[in-house]
Amino acid sequence: MNDLIGQISICIERGKVNKAAPYPPDMREQDGADELTKQAIDDGIDPNEILHGCMMGMQKIGEKFSRNEAFVPELLMSAKAMTAVMAHLKPFFQSGNVKRKGKFVIGTVAGDLHDIGKKLVAMVVEGNGWDVIDLGVDVSADKFIAAIDEHPGCIVGMSALLTTTMVNMEKSIQGIRAKHPGTKVIVGGAPLSTEYANKIHADGYAADPQGAVNLLNGF
Amino acid sequence: MTNKNKTLIDRVYTFNPDNSELVVAPEIIRMNIGYPRNHNDNHIDEMIDKVIRLSKEKIDIQSGFKIYDNIEIYPNRTGMEIGGKEFQTQKIITSQMRKAESAALFLCTIGPQMENWSQELIQEGELLRGYIVDAVASESVEKAMDLTHDYLEQLMRQEGLGITNRFSPGYCRWPVSDQHILFSLLPPGFCGITLTESSLMVPVKSVSGFIGIGPDAKRQDYACNICDDTTCFRKKIKS
Numbered sequence: 001m002n003d004l005i006g007q008i009s010i011c012i013e014r015g016k017v018n019k020a021a022p023y024p025p026d027m028r029e030q031d032g033a034d035e036l037t038k039q040a041i042d043d044g045i046d047p048n049e050i051l052h053g054c055m056m057g058m059q060k061i062g063e064k065f066s067r068n069e070a071f072v073p074e075l076l077m078s079a080k081a082m083t084a085v086m087a088h089l090k091p092f093f094q095s096g097n098v099k100r101k102g103k104f105v106i107g108t109v110a111g112d113l114h115d116i117g118k119k120l121v122a123m124v125v126e127g128n129g130w131d132v133i134d135l136g137v138d139v140s141a142d143k144f145i146a147a148i149d150e151h152p153g154c155i156v157g158m159s160a161l162l163t164t165t166m167v168n169m170e171k172s173i174q175g176i177r178a179k180h181p182g183t184k185v186i187v188g189g190a191p192l193s194t195e196y197a198n199k200i201h202a203d204g205y206a207a208d209p210q211g212a213v214n215l216l217n218g219f
Numbered sequence: 220m221t222n223k224n225k226t227l228i229d230r231v232y233t234f235n236p237d238n239s240e241l242v243v244a245p246e247i248i249r250m251n252i253g254y255p256r257n258h259n260d261n262h263i264d265e266m267i268d269k270v271i272r273l274s275k276e277k278i279d280i281q282s283g284f285k286i287y288d289n290i291e292i293y294p295n296r297t298g299m300e301i302g303g304k305e306f307q308t309q310k311i312i313t314s315q316m317r318k319a320e321s322a323a324l325f326l327c328t329i330g331p332q333m334e335n336w337s338q339e340l341i342q343e344g345e346l347l348r349g350y351i352v353d354a355v356a357s358e359s360v361e362k363a364m365d366l367t368h369d370y371l372e373q374l375m376r377q378e379g380l381g382i383t384n385r386f387s388p389g390y391c392r393w394p395v396s397d398q399h400i401l402f403s404l405l406p407p408g409f410c411g412i413t414l415t416e417s418s419l420m421v422p423v424k425s426v427s428g429f430i431g432i433g434p435d436a437k438r439q440d441y442a443c444n445i446c447d448d449t450t451c452f453r454k455k456i457k458s
Protein backbone atom coordinates (compact mmCIF):
# COMPACT_ATOMS: atom_id res chain seq x y z
CA MET A 1 0.00 0.00 0.00
CA ASN A 2 1.18 3.50 -0.83
CA ASP A 3 2.70 5.21 2.20
CA LEU A 4 0.43 8.26 1.83
CA ILE A 5 -2.66 6.06 1.80
CA GLY A 6 -1.41 4.35 4.96
CA GLN A 7 -0.93 7.72 6.62
CA ILE A 8 -4.43 8.86 5.59
CA SER A 9 -5.81 5.66 7.07
CA ILE A 10 -4.00 6.33 10.37
CA CYS A 11 -5.28 9.93 10.43
CA ILE A 12 -8.85 8.66 10.04
CA GLU A 13 -8.40 6.02 12.71
CA ARG A 14 -6.84 8.51 15.14
CA GLY A 15 -9.09 11.45 14.26
CA LYS A 16 -6.30 13.73 13.01
CA VAL A 17 -8.17 16.24 10.83
CA ASN A 18 -5.45 18.64 9.72
CA LYS A 19 -2.10 20.05 10.76
CA ALA A 20 -3.66 22.79 12.90
CA ALA A 21 -5.79 20.31 14.87
CA PRO A 22 -4.51 19.77 18.43
CA TYR A 23 -6.10 16.31 18.57
CA PRO A 24 -4.74 13.71 19.09
CA PRO A 25 -2.02 15.29 21.24
CA ASP A 26 0.70 12.84 20.10
CA MET A 27 0.15 13.88 16.45
CA ARG A 28 0.34 17.64 17.07
CA GLU A 29 2.10 19.61 14.27
CA GLN A 30 1.85 16.64 11.90
CA ASP A 31 -0.06 16.74 8.63
CA GLY A 32 -3.62 15.47 8.94
CA ALA A 33 -6.20 13.82 6.68
CA ASP A 34 -6.80 17.13 4.89
CA GLU A 35 -3.18 17.84 3.84
CA LEU A 36 -2.33 14.21 3.10
CA THR A 37 -5.38 13.71 0.86
CA LYS A 38 -4.55 16.87 -1.08
CA GLN A 39 -0.99 15.65 -1.50
CA ALA A 40 -2.18 12.22 -2.64
CA ILE A 41 -4.42 13.77 -5.30
CA ASP A 42 -1.63 16.13 -6.42
CA ASP A 43 0.69 13.10 -6.68
CA GLY A 44 -1.80 11.46 -9.04
CA ILE A 45 -2.83 8.63 -6.72
CA ASP A 46 -6.09 6.99 -7.82
CA PRO A 47 -8.95 8.51 -5.76
CA ASN A 48 -10.38 4.99 -5.40
CA GLU A 49 -7.22 4.08 -3.46
CA ILE A 50 -7.66 7.14 -1.25
CA LEU A 51 -11.24 6.07 -0.54
CA HIS A 52 -9.96 2.60 0.25
CA GLY A 53 -7.50 4.07 2.79
CA CYS A 54 -10.35 6.05 4.29
CA MET A 55 -12.45 2.89 4.57
CA MET A 56 -9.63 1.02 6.29
CA GLY A 57 -9.26 3.80 8.87
CA MET A 58 -13.00 3.91 9.55
CA GLN A 59 -13.15 0.15 9.76
CA LYS A 60 -10.37 0.07 12.35
CA ILE A 61 -11.98 2.71 14.59
CA GLY A 62 -15.38 1.05 14.08
CA GLU A 63 -13.99 -2.29 15.21
CA LYS A 64 -12.27 -0.69 18.20
CA PHE A 65 -15.61 0.89 19.12
CA SER A 66 -17.31 -2.51 18.87
CA ARG A 67 -14.68 -3.93 21.25
CA ASN A 68 -15.09 -1.00 23.70
CA GLU A 69 -11.52 0.09 22.98
CA ALA A 70 -12.71 3.41 21.54
CA PHE A 71 -15.66 5.59 22.53
CA VAL A 72 -18.13 7.96 20.90
CA PRO A 73 -15.81 11.03 21.08
CA GLU A 74 -13.02 9.16 19.26
CA LEU A 75 -15.49 7.97 16.64
CA LEU A 76 -16.67 11.55 16.12
CA MET A 77 -13.10 12.78 15.68
CA SER A 78 -12.51 10.03 13.11
CA ALA A 79 -15.69 11.05 11.32
CA LYS A 80 -14.45 14.63 11.23
CA ALA A 81 -11.16 13.49 9.69
CA MET A 82 -13.11 11.39 7.20
CA THR A 83 -15.19 14.43 6.24
CA ALA A 84 -11.94 16.26 5.38
CA VAL A 85 -11.01 13.42 3.00
CA MET A 86 -14.48 13.30 1.47
CA ALA A 87 -14.37 17.04 0.70
CA HIS A 88 -11.36 16.38 -1.56
CA LEU A 89 -13.00 13.32 -3.13
CA LYS A 90 -16.32 15.04 -3.85
CA PRO A 91 -15.46 16.05 -7.45
CA PHE A 92 -14.48 12.44 -8.20
CA PHE A 93 -17.80 11.14 -6.83
CA GLN A 94 -19.63 13.68 -8.99
CA SER A 95 -17.67 12.78 -12.12
CA GLY A 96 -18.21 9.07 -11.49
CA ASN A 97 -14.47 8.34 -11.24
CA VAL A 98 -15.01 7.00 -7.74
CA LYS A 99 -17.82 4.53 -7.26
CA ARG A 100 -19.72 4.05 -4.02
CA LYS A 101 -21.04 0.71 -2.79
CA GLY A 102 -24.66 1.80 -2.85
CA LYS A 103 -27.16 4.16 -1.23
CA PHE A 104 -28.13 4.02 2.42
CA VAL A 105 -31.13 6.02 3.67
CA ILE A 106 -31.15 6.46 7.44
CA GLY A 107 -33.42 8.15 9.98
CA THR A 108 -34.62 8.13 13.58
CA VAL A 109 -38.22 6.92 13.68
CA ALA A 110 -41.32 9.04 14.28
CA GLY A 111 -41.73 10.36 17.81
CA ASP A 112 -38.03 10.05 18.60
CA LEU A 113 -35.55 12.90 18.35
CA HIS A 114 -32.37 11.13 19.39
CA ASP A 115 -29.82 11.96 16.77
CA ILE A 116 -26.33 11.00 17.79
CA GLY A 117 -26.44 7.20 17.47
CA LYS A 118 -28.03 7.50 14.06
CA LYS A 119 -25.49 10.13 13.02
CA LEU A 120 -22.60 7.91 14.11
CA VAL A 121 -23.92 5.03 12.02
CA ALA A 122 -24.39 7.40 9.06
CA MET A 123 -20.81 8.65 9.32
CA VAL A 124 -19.18 5.25 9.72
CA VAL A 125 -21.24 3.83 6.84
CA GLU A 126 -20.28 6.79 4.64
CA GLY A 127 -16.64 6.31 5.56
CA ASN A 128 -16.96 2.72 4.42
CA GLY A 129 -17.84 3.77 0.91
CA TRP A 130 -21.61 4.15 0.93
CA ASP A 131 -23.61 7.14 -0.25
CA VAL A 132 -25.63 8.13 2.82
CA ILE A 133 -28.90 10.07 2.83
CA ASP A 134 -29.63 11.17 6.40
CA LEU A 135 -33.32 12.01 6.86
CA GLY A 136 -32.79 13.32 10.41
CA VAL A 137 -35.01 12.61 13.41
CA ASP A 138 -38.77 12.07 13.91
CA VAL A 139 -39.00 10.46 10.46
CA SER A 140 -42.46 9.20 9.48
CA ALA A 141 -43.11 6.11 7.36
CA ASP A 142 -44.18 8.42 4.52
CA LYS A 143 -40.84 10.21 4.64
CA PHE A 144 -38.94 6.92 4.47
CA ILE A 145 -41.10 5.85 1.51
CA ALA A 146 -40.56 9.18 -0.27
CA ALA A 147 -36.79 8.73 0.14
CA ILE A 148 -36.96 5.22 -1.35
CA ASP A 149 -38.99 6.63 -4.26
CA GLU A 150 -36.21 9.15 -4.79
CA HIS A 151 -33.34 6.66 -4.35
CA PRO A 152 -34.47 3.34 -5.88
CA GLY A 153 -32.47 0.34 -4.74
CA CYS A 154 -31.34 1.98 -1.51
CA ILE A 155 -31.09 0.14 1.81
CA VAL A 156 -32.93 1.71 4.75
CA GLY A 157 -31.64 2.09 8.31
CA MET A 158 -33.94 2.96 11.21
CA SER A 159 -32.89 4.09 14.67
CA ALA A 160 -34.78 4.47 17.98
CA LEU A 161 -33.55 5.17 21.49
CA LEU A 162 -36.77 4.72 23.42
CA THR A 163 -38.71 1.53 24.07
CA THR A 164 -41.83 3.59 23.49
CA THR A 165 -40.75 4.76 20.03
CA MET A 166 -39.15 1.58 18.70
CA VAL A 167 -42.70 0.31 18.14
CA ASN A 168 -42.94 2.88 15.33
CA MET A 169 -40.31 0.88 13.41
CA GLU A 170 -42.80 -1.89 12.76
CA LYS A 171 -45.33 0.54 11.29
CA SER A 172 -42.66 2.09 9.09
CA ILE A 173 -41.43 -1.30 7.88
CA GLN A 174 -45.00 -2.34 7.05
CA GLY A 175 -45.51 0.90 5.12
CA ILE A 176 -42.25 0.44 3.21
CA ARG A 177 -42.95 -3.21 2.36
CA ALA A 178 -46.43 -2.33 1.09
CA LYS A 179 -44.95 0.01 -1.53
CA HIS A 180 -41.40 -1.33 -1.97
CA PRO A 181 -41.51 -5.05 -1.08
CA GLY A 182 -37.87 -5.70 -2.01
CA THR A 183 -36.33 -2.91 0.07
CA LYS A 184 -33.95 -4.12 2.75
CA VAL A 185 -34.35 -2.50 6.18
CA ILE A 186 -31.88 -2.69 9.05
CA VAL A 187 -32.59 -1.42 12.56
CA GLY A 188 -30.57 -0.34 15.56
CA GLY A 189 -30.72 1.57 18.84
CA ALA A 190 -30.21 0.96 22.55
CA PRO A 191 -33.47 -0.90 23.31
CA LEU A 192 -33.34 -3.15 20.24
CA SER A 193 -32.19 -6.72 19.79
CA THR A 194 -31.97 -9.37 17.08
CA GLU A 195 -35.17 -10.91 18.47
CA TYR A 196 -37.03 -7.62 18.17
CA ALA A 197 -35.66 -7.05 14.65
CA ASN A 198 -36.92 -10.49 13.63
CA LYS A 199 -40.29 -9.84 15.23
CA ILE A 200 -40.86 -6.68 13.20
CA HIS A 201 -39.52 -8.35 10.01
CA ALA A 202 -36.43 -6.19 9.64
CA ASP A 203 -33.63 -7.64 7.50
CA GLY A 204 -31.01 -7.15 10.16
CA TYR A 205 -30.09 -5.67 13.53
CA ALA A 206 -26.85 -3.77 14.14
CA ALA A 207 -25.64 -3.28 17.69
CA ASP A 208 -23.13 -0.60 16.66
CA PRO A 209 -21.97 1.36 13.58
CA GLN A 210 -19.50 -1.31 12.43
CA GLY A 211 -22.28 -3.88 12.75
CA ALA A 212 -24.34 -1.78 10.33
CA VAL A 213 -21.42 -1.68 7.87
CA ASN A 214 -21.02 -5.46 8.10
CA LEU A 215 -24.73 -5.97 7.42
CA LEU A 216 -24.73 -3.60 4.44
CA ASN A 217 -21.61 -5.14 2.94
CA GLY A 218 -23.20 -8.57 3.31
CA PHE A 219 -26.38 -7.82 1.33
CA MET B 220 -56.02 16.18 50.03
CA THR B 221 -57.21 17.44 53.37
CA ASN B 222 -59.25 20.66 53.67
CA LYS B 223 -56.13 22.39 54.96
CA ASN B 224 -54.31 22.04 51.67
CA LYS B 225 -57.22 22.24 49.21
CA THR B 226 -55.91 25.68 48.24
CA LEU B 227 -53.03 23.95 46.45
CA ILE B 228 -55.35 22.25 44.00
CA ASP B 229 -55.72 23.52 40.44
CA ARG B 230 -53.15 26.24 41.08
CA VAL B 231 -50.52 26.89 38.45
CA TYR B 232 -47.06 27.39 39.89
CA THR B 233 -44.14 28.83 37.94
CA PHE B 234 -40.58 28.40 39.10
CA ASN B 235 -37.67 29.88 37.19
CA PRO B 236 -34.43 29.32 39.11
CA ASP B 237 -31.31 31.26 38.24
CA ASN B 238 -28.73 29.53 36.05
CA SER B 239 -26.19 29.89 38.84
CA GLU B 240 -28.16 27.26 40.78
CA LEU B 241 -27.53 24.66 38.05
CA VAL B 242 -24.63 22.37 38.83
CA VAL B 243 -23.62 20.17 35.90
CA ALA B 244 -20.84 17.76 36.80
CA PRO B 245 -18.16 17.16 34.11
CA GLU B 246 -17.82 13.51 35.16
CA ILE B 247 -21.51 12.92 34.40
CA ILE B 248 -21.09 14.48 30.95
CA ARG B 249 -18.04 12.27 30.34
CA MET B 250 -20.16 9.21 31.11
CA ASN B 251 -23.12 10.47 29.10
CA ILE B 252 -20.98 10.94 26.00
CA GLY B 253 -19.93 7.32 26.24
CA TYR B 254 -16.75 7.15 28.29
CA PRO B 255 -16.43 4.49 30.99
CA ARG B 256 -16.18 5.58 34.61
CA ASN B 257 -12.76 7.05 35.56
CA HIS B 258 -11.71 7.48 31.93
CA ASN B 259 -9.70 10.69 31.48
CA ASP B 260 -8.70 12.52 28.33
CA ASN B 261 -7.39 16.05 28.92
CA HIS B 262 -8.42 17.30 25.48
CA ILE B 263 -12.03 16.15 25.95
CA ASP B 264 -12.12 17.28 29.59
CA GLU B 265 -11.11 20.80 28.56
CA MET B 266 -13.86 20.86 25.94
CA ILE B 267 -16.45 19.71 28.47
CA ASP B 268 -15.37 22.30 31.06
CA LYS B 269 -15.54 25.07 28.47
CA VAL B 270 -18.99 24.05 27.23
CA ILE B 271 -20.33 23.90 30.80
CA ARG B 272 -18.93 27.37 31.46
CA LEU B 273 -20.39 28.88 28.26
CA SER B 274 -23.73 27.13 28.72
CA LYS B 275 -24.55 29.46 31.61
CA GLU B 276 -25.03 32.31 29.11
CA LYS B 277 -27.37 30.27 26.91
CA ILE B 278 -29.64 28.52 29.38
CA ASP B 279 -32.98 30.12 30.19
CA ILE B 280 -34.89 27.96 32.67
CA GLN B 281 -38.66 28.07 32.68
CA SER B 282 -40.56 25.52 34.70
CA GLY B 283 -43.79 25.06 36.55
CA PHE B 284 -46.53 22.68 37.55
CA LYS B 285 -50.24 22.38 38.20
CA ILE B 286 -51.61 20.16 40.95
CA TYR B 287 -54.63 17.93 40.30
CA ASP B 288 -56.53 16.18 43.08
CA ASN B 289 -58.31 12.82 43.05
CA ILE B 290 -56.18 10.71 40.79
CA GLU B 291 -57.61 7.32 40.00
CA ILE B 292 -55.49 4.25 39.38
CA TYR B 293 -57.17 1.44 37.47
CA PRO B 294 -57.43 -1.83 39.41
CA ASN B 295 -55.23 -3.71 36.91
CA ARG B 296 -52.69 -0.85 37.12
CA THR B 297 -52.41 -0.50 33.34
CA GLY B 298 -53.49 3.11 33.46
CA MET B 299 -54.73 5.97 35.57
CA GLU B 300 -56.81 9.14 35.47
CA ILE B 301 -55.64 12.62 36.33
CA GLY B 302 -57.89 15.64 35.92
CA GLY B 303 -60.53 13.37 34.40
CA LYS B 304 -58.19 12.34 31.55
CA GLU B 305 -56.92 8.83 30.95
CA PHE B 306 -53.18 8.12 30.86
CA GLN B 307 -51.80 4.83 29.56
CA THR B 308 -49.16 4.63 32.25
CA GLN B 309 -48.16 1.02 32.74
CA LYS B 310 -47.54 -0.94 35.92
CA ILE B 311 -44.04 0.46 36.51
CA ILE B 312 -45.49 3.94 37.05
CA THR B 313 -48.92 3.20 38.47
CA SER B 314 -47.36 0.97 41.17
CA GLN B 315 -45.27 3.92 42.29
CA MET B 316 -48.32 6.18 42.31
CA ARG B 317 -50.52 3.98 44.50
CA LYS B 318 -49.79 6.00 47.64
CA ALA B 319 -50.37 9.32 45.88
CA GLU B 320 -53.65 11.16 46.23
CA SER B 321 -52.82 14.04 43.91
CA ALA B 322 -50.41 14.73 41.09
CA ALA B 323 -48.36 17.73 39.98
CA LEU B 324 -48.20 17.89 36.18
CA PHE B 325 -44.96 19.64 35.27
CA LEU B 326 -43.03 21.16 32.39
CA CYS B 327 -39.47 22.43 32.37
CA THR B 328 -37.23 23.81 29.63
CA ILE B 329 -33.82 25.41 29.29
CA GLY B 330 -34.95 27.21 26.12
CA PRO B 331 -33.76 26.79 22.50
CA GLN B 332 -30.25 28.29 22.60
CA MET B 333 -28.30 25.19 23.60
CA GLU B 334 -30.00 23.09 20.92
CA ASN B 335 -29.32 25.79 18.32
CA TRP B 336 -25.68 26.00 19.39
CA SER B 337 -25.27 22.24 19.11
CA GLN B 338 -26.86 22.16 15.65
CA GLU B 339 -24.68 25.05 14.44
CA LEU B 340 -21.52 23.26 15.56
CA ILE B 341 -22.57 20.01 13.90
CA GLN B 342 -23.37 21.87 10.66
CA GLU B 343 -19.89 23.43 10.80
CA GLY B 344 -18.37 19.96 11.11
CA GLU B 345 -17.55 20.36 14.81
CA LEU B 346 -19.20 17.04 15.59
CA LEU B 347 -17.64 16.33 18.96
CA ARG B 348 -18.15 19.83 20.31
CA GLY B 349 -21.76 19.76 19.08
CA TYR B 350 -22.27 16.41 20.76
CA ILE B 351 -20.85 17.71 24.05
CA VAL B 352 -23.12 20.77 23.89
CA ASP B 353 -26.08 18.44 23.35
CA ALA B 354 -25.05 16.27 26.32
CA VAL B 355 -24.60 19.34 28.58
CA ALA B 356 -28.02 20.62 27.46
CA SER B 357 -29.69 17.27 28.25
CA GLU B 358 -28.08 17.13 31.68
CA SER B 359 -28.92 20.80 32.34
CA VAL B 360 -32.64 20.34 31.72
CA GLU B 361 -32.69 17.34 34.08
CA LYS B 362 -30.81 19.35 36.71
CA ALA B 363 -33.23 22.26 36.23
CA MET B 364 -36.11 19.84 36.75
CA ASP B 365 -34.36 18.51 39.87
CA LEU B 366 -34.56 22.06 41.28
CA THR B 367 -38.27 22.24 40.42
CA HIS B 368 -38.80 18.79 41.94
CA ASP B 369 -37.04 20.00 45.14
CA TYR B 370 -39.19 23.14 45.18
CA LEU B 371 -42.38 21.06 44.96
CA GLU B 372 -41.10 18.77 47.72
CA GLN B 373 -40.44 21.76 49.94
CA LEU B 374 -43.92 23.20 49.32
CA MET B 375 -45.62 19.89 50.04
CA ARG B 376 -43.54 19.19 53.14
CA GLN B 377 -44.94 22.41 54.63
CA GLU B 378 -48.37 20.82 54.17
CA GLY B 379 -47.32 17.53 55.73
CA LEU B 380 -47.26 15.76 52.38
CA GLY B 381 -44.68 13.67 50.58
CA ILE B 382 -43.96 13.36 46.88
CA THR B 383 -42.90 10.58 44.51
CA ASN B 384 -40.23 10.42 41.82
CA ARG B 385 -41.11 12.05 38.52
CA PHE B 386 -42.42 10.16 35.51
CA SER B 387 -42.31 11.25 31.88
CA PRO B 388 -44.07 10.11 28.70
CA GLY B 389 -41.73 7.97 26.62
CA TYR B 390 -40.12 6.32 29.66
CA CYS B 391 -41.05 3.38 31.89
CA ARG B 392 -43.31 2.08 29.09
CA TRP B 393 -45.53 5.18 29.19
CA PRO B 394 -46.37 5.97 25.51
CA VAL B 395 -44.97 9.26 24.28
CA SER B 396 -48.32 9.94 22.55
CA ASP B 397 -49.83 10.75 25.98
CA GLN B 398 -47.92 14.04 25.81
CA HIS B 399 -50.96 15.58 24.12
CA ILE B 400 -53.21 14.61 27.05
CA LEU B 401 -50.69 15.92 29.55
CA PHE B 402 -50.38 19.23 27.71
CA SER B 403 -54.19 19.56 27.53
CA LEU B 404 -54.23 19.73 31.33
CA LEU B 405 -51.79 22.65 31.43
CA PRO B 406 -52.28 26.26 30.28
CA PRO B 407 -51.59 26.81 26.54
CA GLY B 408 -47.95 27.70 25.90
CA PHE B 409 -47.04 26.90 29.51
CA CYS B 410 -43.29 27.58 30.06
CA GLY B 411 -43.07 28.50 26.37
CA ILE B 412 -43.22 24.82 25.34
CA THR B 413 -45.31 23.50 22.46
CA LEU B 414 -45.87 20.01 21.04
CA THR B 415 -45.41 18.69 17.52
CA GLU B 416 -47.97 16.31 16.02
CA SER B 417 -45.65 13.39 16.83
CA SER B 418 -45.58 14.45 20.51
CA LEU B 419 -42.11 16.03 20.54
CA MET B 420 -41.54 19.15 22.58
CA VAL B 421 -40.30 22.46 21.22
CA PRO B 422 -37.81 23.62 22.51
CA VAL B 423 -36.27 20.18 22.31
CA LYS B 424 -34.43 20.45 25.61
CA SER B 425 -37.56 20.23 27.73
CA VAL B 426 -39.03 17.66 30.09
CA SER B 427 -42.63 16.91 31.00
CA GLY B 428 -44.51 14.52 33.24
CA PHE B 429 -46.06 14.22 36.67
CA ILE B 430 -45.09 13.74 40.31
CA GLY B 431 -47.36 12.02 42.83
CA ILE B 432 -48.34 13.77 46.09
CA GLY B 433 -49.74 12.27 49.27
CA PRO B 434 -49.15 11.84 53.00
CA ASP B 435 -47.38 8.52 52.39
CA ALA B 436 -45.85 9.27 48.98
CA LYS B 437 -42.08 8.72 48.84
CA ARG B 438 -39.29 9.95 46.58
CA GLN B 439 -36.63 7.33 45.98
CA ASP B 440 -32.95 8.05 45.41
CA TYR B 441 -32.46 6.02 42.27
CA ALA B 442 -35.38 6.11 39.84
CA CYS B 443 -34.28 3.18 37.64
CA ASN B 444 -34.52 0.77 40.58
CA ILE B 445 -38.30 0.85 40.31
CA CYS B 446 -38.32 -0.10 36.62
CA ASP B 447 -38.10 -3.60 35.14
CA ASP B 448 -37.65 -2.45 31.54
CA THR B 449 -34.26 -4.04 30.82
CA THR B 450 -34.25 -2.73 27.24
CA CYS B 451 -34.34 0.94 28.32
CA PHE B 452 -31.17 2.87 27.38
CA ARG B 453 -31.13 4.67 30.75
CA LYS B 454 -31.06 1.36 32.57
CA LYS B 455 -28.34 0.10 30.22
CA ILE B 456 -26.18 3.19 30.89
CA LYS B 457 -26.57 2.83 34.66
CA SER B 458 -25.99 -0.93 34.79
